[in-house]
Structure formats: structure tokens, C-alpha cells
Amino acid sequence: MKPAPFDYVAPGSLEEVLATLATYGYDAKLLAGGQSLIPMMNFRLAQPSVLVDLNEVTELNWVRRRNGGVSLGAMVRQRQLERDPVVAEVAPLVHDTMPYVAHPQIRNRGTLGGSLAHADPAAELPVVMVALEAQLRLRRAQGERWVAAEAFFEGLFTTVLAPDEMVVEVVVPVLPPRTGYGFLEVARRHGDFAQAGVTAVLTLDENDVCRKARIVYLNLGEVPMIARKAADLLVGEKVTDSLIAEVADVGAREEIEPTGDIHATADYKRHLAGVLTRRVLKLALAKATSSQ
Amino acid sequence: MTKNVRISVTVNGEQYEREVEPRLLLSDFLRHELGLTGTHVGCEHGVCGACTILFDGQPVRSCLTLAVQANGHEIMTVEGLTEDRERLHPLQEAFWEAHGLQCGFCTPGFLMTLLPFLEENPQPTEAEIREAISGNLCRCTGYQHIVDAVKLAAEKLARQQV
Ligand SMILES: Cc1cc2nc3c(=O)[nH]c(=O)nc-3n(C[C@H](O)[C@H](O)[C@H](O)COP(=O)(O)OP(=O)(O)OC[C@H]3O[C@@H](n4cnc5c(N)ncnc54)[C@H](O)[C@@H]3O)c2cc1C
Ligand code: FES
Ligand code: FES
Numbered sequence: 001m002k003p004a005p006f007d008y009v010a011p012g013s014l015e016e017v018l019a020t021l022a023t024y025g026y027d028a029k030l031l032a033g034g035q036s037l038i039p040m041m042n043f044r045l046a047q048p049s050v051l052v053d054l055n056e057v058t059e060l061n062w063v064r065r066r067n068g069g070v071s072l073g074a075m076v077r078q079r080q081l082e083r084d085p086v087v088a089e090v091a092p093l094v095h096d097t098m099p100y101v102a103h104p105q106i107r108n109r110g111t112l113g114g115s116l117a118h119a120d121p122a123a124e125l126p127v128v129m130v131a132l133e134a135q136l137r138l139r140r141a142q143g144e145r146w147v148a149a150e151a152f153f154e155g156l157f158t159t160v161l162a163p164d165e166m167v168v169e170v171v172v173p174v175l176p177p178r179t180g181y182g183f184l185e186v187a188r189r190h191g192d193f194a195q196a197g198v199t200a201v202l203t204l205d206e207n208d209v210c211r212k213a214r215i216v217y218l219n220l221g222e223v224p225m226i227a228r229k230a231a232d233l234l235v236g237e238k239v240t241d242s243l244i245a246e247v248a249d250v251g252a253r254e255e256i257e258p259t260g261d262i263h264a265t266a267d268y269k270r271h272l273a274g275v276l277t278r279r280v281l282k283l284a285l286a287k288a289t290s291s292q
Numbered sequence: 293m294t295k296n297v298r299i300s301v302t303v304n305g306e307q308y309e310r311e312v313e314p315r316l317l318l319s320d321f322l323r324h325e326l327g328l329t330g331t332h333v334g335c336e337h338g339v340c341g342a343c344t345i346l347f348d349g350q351p352v353r354s355c356l357t358l359a360v361q362a363n364g365h366e367i368m369t370v371e372g373l374t375e376d377r378e379r380l381h382p383l384q385e386a387f388w389e390a391h392g393l394q395c396g397f398c399t400p401g402f403l404m405t406l407l408p409f410l411e412e413n414p415q416p417t418e419a420e421i422r423e424a425i426s427g428n429l430c431r432c433t434g435y436q437h438i439v440d441a442v443k444l445a446a447e448k449l450a451r452q453q454v
Contacts, residue, residue: 002315002336003315003317004315005313005314005315006294006314006315007295008295008358010360010361010363031358034357034361035338035356038317038338038355038356038357038358039337041315042317042336042337043337053360099423103341103426104351104405104427105341105351105353105405105427106338106427108350108351109347109356189426190423190426191427
């Protein structure tokens with residue numbers, strides 16, 4: 001229950017971090033909040049030979065308005081996302097979802113970039129960022145690239161990041177007018193990883209016809225699962241209760257790949273997906289109808 | 293061999309300089325290097341909350357923080373709640389009076405979680421209290437007495453203010 005030995009570096013700048021990653025590649029691990037990495041090191045599931053601490057790289061922590069949306073540094077703490085007034089105003093789905101992420105003590109250290117890079121299918125931030133069509137800026141010593149959140153996650157705890165590459169920025173675009181959203185999950189206790197969850201973002205036109213819909217599932221597949229077929233049923237339609245029921249049915253039947261565990265069978269998770277989809281769509285619809 | 297690192301840490305207002313192995317957890321540093329055994333260690337993977345301390349005023353898991361990361365930072369442990377061993381902090385008194393503990397293993401973690409919580413939220417509702425302690429496990433008292441203790445602590449602290 002103690003980490004294996006490693007060398008520790010705490011660079012003061014992003015340039016130094018990137019240079020260190022370029023030198024050590026696979027042997028190095030970035031340490032952000034440590035709320036997933038240190039448990040893995042305590043269990044010796046992770047045994048990096050060099051640990052590169054990002055906590056003194058203050059230039060990686062910012063919250064800034066950008067084109068009506070918000071730009072976030074990778075080292076923004078989860079607790080900051082929960083409390084920052086700009087995030088609450090322009091990315092309210094992120095704000096509303098944060099209390100579901102672990103406990104306050106964990107959110108005080110845990111970061112945005114760490115949660116995305118860790119790519120746990122039961123984590124809330126990846127799901128919400130996919131639903132909001134966030135863009136991630138990835139950097140390595142030789143340059144940078146932008147990747148859409150939905151293209152970032154490749155599988156269980158696996159992303160497109162190269163060994164010498166890191167997440168530096170996440171941009172959440174502005175929500176169009178008349179957009180509603182919601183996030184719901186079922187966990188055994190408050191703050192535990194959820195058994196299943198779902199988020200929805202709906203945009204209506206002035207006649208209450210749905211213009212755009214995104215539905216993304218949590219812990220119901222190896223990555224955040226986008227229910228495209230279910231969401232397409234909504235587009236061009238008025239969102240009635242019977243349509244919601246149909247959409248939830250298609251989402252839960254066709255667009256997830258739940259696996260059973262000791263607390264919940266795959267069938268039970270499918271059932272949760274259906275119930276939660278109905279509820280979250282009603283929430284999103286109510287928000288969209290009441291917003292200007 | 294990995295290189296040891298020199299660190300300078302302020303714990304409960306006192307500054308300490310030590311040379312540590314990078315893999316030393318902050319919880320073990322506090323307990324074994326500084327002899328501050330009030331910080332308890334339960335699970336060592338962030339679940340139980342027994343090791344909660346204040347890191348620059350914020351409650352965090354000391355078992356998920358490396359001692360080297362505390363370099364240049366301020367730590368407060370349960371020992372820092374009161375200078376006078378004969379006079380407990382109102383939060384500690386409340387736990388005692390409302391039977392908020394039995395074996396006491398979890399108590400330091402609860403206290404360090406609740407201290408900043410009550411500062412920010414001096415009149416919490418029961419639901420807020422339950423959410424605030426959701427990251428701390430107690431295996432013997434039952435949470436009702438702990439919730440009662442938090443309410444009593446809020447009253448005591450409010451009285452102290454006037
Ligand atoms: C008891 C407990 C309960 C939890 N419950 C939940 C929960 O309900 N929901 C949830 O979502 N999470 C939960 N978590 C996990 C928590 O949110 C973590 O903080 C998060 O998953 C990882 O973020 P971190 O900043 O701590 O990253 P770290 O643990 O420091 O790093 C995680 C991984 O990401 C890599 N990494 C970190 N930053 C970057 C970067 N900028 N670029 C590239 N790679 C990077 C690291 O090298 C490492 O491989 C829980 C954790 C604990 C201990
Ligand atoms: S010992 Fe740190 S949370 Fe359990
Ligand atoms: S008092 Fe014994 S674990 Fe809480």
C-alpha cells in the first residue's frame with residue numbers, strides 16, 4: 001500500500017514539463033490532483049520511474065471567457081469548476097454536475113485535465129465535455145493539436161494522448177439560445193462512482209421544435225457513449241412525453257454496452273439508462289422552454 | 293536509487309525542514325517523521341477520509357498527497373485545533389458532548405473536514421451537513437450522532453462569535 005520508488009520533478013513552467021516528457025516518454029507520468037494516480041501507485045498498479053508534478057505550474061490554471069464560452073486550464077481543480085461564477089454562467093451543465101464528482105476533499109485536489117486524461121468510463125467530466133462538444137488542446141514539445149472531446153476517448157482508461165503529450169486546455173463552447181440541459185446518475189452513496197448516468201443537451205427553435213439534441217451515457221460502455229440514433233429521433237420534432245419514452249427506449253436498448261458487476265447486472269443498468277434518459281430529457285426540455 | 297528531496301513545510305504553524313524520499317506519503321510524513329499521530333490512516337486510497345488534513349486551508353486526503361508536494365505549503369492537522377490540551381476546540385467539545393465518536397478512529401478526519409465547512413457555512417442544514425461528511429466513513433458511531441455534533445458545534449461557534 002505504498003508507492004514503488006520513483007524520481008520526482010516539480011517543474012515551474014509548461015515548457016519544462018514538455019521537455020521532461022520528451023526526454024522520458026513512457027517512463028514518466030504526470031501528477032495532477034493525484035486522486036486517481038496516487039491510489040494506483042499505492043496499489044502498485046502504476047509504477048512510473050519519473051513523476052512530473054504539475055501542481056507548481058501555475059500557468060496551467062485559468063478560467064477565461066472565450067467567444068461566449070469558457071476556456072479552462074488543465075490544472076483547474078474540480079472544486080473550482082464547482083464554484084467559479086464564470087463556469088456557472090456559461091457552462092452551467094459543468095457547474096451542476098460537479099457535486100456528483102467524488103467528495104469535496106477529493107475535488108479540492110482533483111483536476112479537470114486529470115479526470116479527462118484518466119478516462120474512467122464512470123467519470124462525469126468526460127461525459128459532460130462530450131455532450132457539450134468541448135475541444136481539447138493537446139501539447140507536446142514539438143507542437144500542439146486540437147481534438148474534439150468525443151474523439152479524445154479511445155477505450156477503457158485510454159485516450160489519444162501520446163506518451164509525451166498532455167492536455168493543456170479545454171474550451172467549452174457557448175450554448176445556443178433556447179438550450180436546456182441536465183445530468184442525472186444513480187450511485188450507491190452520494191459521491192461514489194455511479195452505476196449509470198446520462199446527460200442531455202437540447203436546443204429548441206421559437207416554435208418549440210427540437211433543433212439539436214445530444215444524449216451521452218456514463219458508465220454504460222468503455223467510453224462516454226453518444227446516443228446518436230436516439231437523439232436524432234428528437235430533431236425536427238416537438239418533444240412530447242411519448243417521443244421522450246421512445247427516445248429513452250432506443251437509447252437504453254441500442255446505444256449502450258453495459259457490463260454487469262457485483263452491485264448491478266447489465267440488465268439493471270439498461271433499466272437505469274431508460275429511466276434516467278426519460279427524466280433527464282424532461283429536465284432539459286423544461287430548461288429549454290423556460291430559457292430565452 | 294531515487295533522489296531524496298529537501299522540503300520545508302509549515303505544520304500547525306511550525307516550520308519543519310526534512311529530507312524525504314519522493315514516494316513518502318504526506319500521511320506517513322506527518323505520523324512517522326513528525327510524530328503527529330492524530331492523523332489516522334485507514335484505506336490509503338482516498339475512500340475513508342480518516343487521513344483528511346488541511347492543505348493551505350482546504351481539506352484534502354493526506355494519503356493521496358506526497359510529502360514532497362507539501363514543500364512550501366501550510367498543513368494543519370487535528371493537533372492544530374487547540375494549543376491548550378486541557379481546553380478543546382468547540383468542534384471537539386461538540387463531538388464529545390453529542391456522542392459523535394466511539395472508538396475515535398475516524399474523528400480527526402471528520403474534524404478537519406468540518407472545520408473549514410463550518411467557517412464557510414456557519415448555519416448548515418442537515419442535508420448540507422450530510423453532504424459535507426459524505427467523504428468520511430465511520431464504522432462504529434452511526435452518522436446520526438455525528439450530524440447532531442455538527443449542529444451543536446455550529447451553535448457553540450455562533451455563541452463564541454458574539
Ligand atoms: C474516493 C474517490 C472517489 C472518486 N469518485 C469519483 C467520481 O465519483 N467521479 C469522478 O469522475 N471521479 C472520481 N474520483 C476521481 C477523481 O475525480 C480524480 O481527481 C480524477 O479522476 C483524476 O484527476 P486528478 O487531477 O486527480 O489526476 P491524477 O490522479 O493526478 O492523474 C490521473 C491520470 O491522468 C494523467 N494526467 C493528469 N493530468 C494530465 C494532463 N493535463 N494531461 C495528460 N495527462 C494527465 C496522469 O498522468 C494520470 O495518468 C474519485 C477519486 C477518489 C479517490
Ligand atoms: S487513509 Fe486516506 S482516505 Fe482512507
Ligand atoms: S468512531 Fe469508530 S470509526 Fe468512527
